[in-house]
Amino acid sequence: MNSAHGAATVAAAQAGDERAQGELIAEYLPLVYNIVGRALSGHADVDDVVQETMLRVVDGLGGLRDATCFRSWLVAIAMNEVRRRQRAHSSEALCDGLHEAREVADPGADFVGLTIVRLGLSGQRREVTEATRWLDRDDRELLALWWLEAAGELTRADVAVALGQSQQHVTVRVQRMKTQLEVARVVVRALSALPPCEELESLTAAWDGAPGSLWRKRIARHARDCVACGGHRNGLVPAEGLLAGLAFVPVPEHLGGLLPTAFGPAGSGAASAAPAPAPAPAP
Template sequence: MAIAAEARDEAGMIAAIVAGDSQLFHELIRPYERSVYVMAFSMMKNEADAEDVAQEAFLKAFRNLAGFRADAKFSTWLITIMLNEARNRLRRSSTAKTESLDDTDPETGSVSPAVLVDWREIPSETLERAEVRSLLENAVKALPEIYRQVFLLRDVEGFSVSEAAEALKISEVAVKVRLHRARMMLQKALAPVLKSMTPARRRWFSWS
């Protein structure tokens, strides 16, 4: 999570909110709104459902704030609420697909490659960041859910191994294994593009 968010007196803010200063809740969740939405979208696959899940997660966090345990990070607790809400909605709509760690092996080739944009067709160097980001986003979207979640929490949102494990309700070993497999899948999907890129362009893929 962002350093600015970590530096805040979140414990004091939470205490004030529980005591009745409900308006402060908006300030409390502000640094995490993007993270919650990104994770919700990664599971729900469409903007409307992602917004609904994120909004419901914030409401549930507000209603249950008095029960928040200070020995955990607020950001981790918030993401956990969102993940549970998303899973419940997917379960109710019967669209959830069960995936276990043993079900998907990146070596089997069962993972569909991402649909990549040909970066050489983009003439302006000023579009480099947007172009690279688009390539990565497409590849991440193609990851099976269990790997996509770990990758987003660890490499995008900056969660520690223990924080990601707590949020996803899995072991730290599983987090490390899934992250490794996610990175390998992304490297495989992006290999043709990465080989063609200059070192300056490849630097955006810090895990490659």
């Protein structure tokens, strides 16, 4: 959205223009869907979080002081909704007597798989996408934003506002996340190598196939010390180069169809019934 035109649309939406509100929903739904999908790593609640984000955005438009800051404000609300949903699941898990939240993956919403299939990824672009499964939760949340920064859809300032941190702090976090992502890319290569490494097969005999930090560390350690797997780090193209210009994962038809109903016939009818927006940094 052109910044001048975008600010005018936001201002009109703030004044109650239902058509402008509908335009904002249609324009920014793909951005929100891609952020939430990656941050929640294909959790079954992705669609609910996307819808709740858009409801809160429309309901909270009156509190946005600067229309030119709409995008970073919206992204901050999306990340607040992601964290709220994760806290809810963590609380439920504790009530069940578990030490960690159980993330229920929906095979139909696996965002890594959707990204690969819908964007037709291959080679190192596919590898880096598969590697995101191996990141810890905090790194996945950061990746959801940094991925879109690398693709040219967000700025570092947008990312900083969304995380409620300084750009300098975000830069440090991004560097650490990229280091973990590179390790994960080596893990992906080691596991998919043909012929397979016999030592690695022996090491992973008890592995259940679910990516996690413990097995990431074990497999990465093996790859570092193994003669057969030692070359998997060679030739890795920087991740930001692979993501530059990459398109959005298309919004599923069922989600795009639900939103107009949720917002009423003109895109805003139910917004007033939504809870107050989660606190977001005021631009």
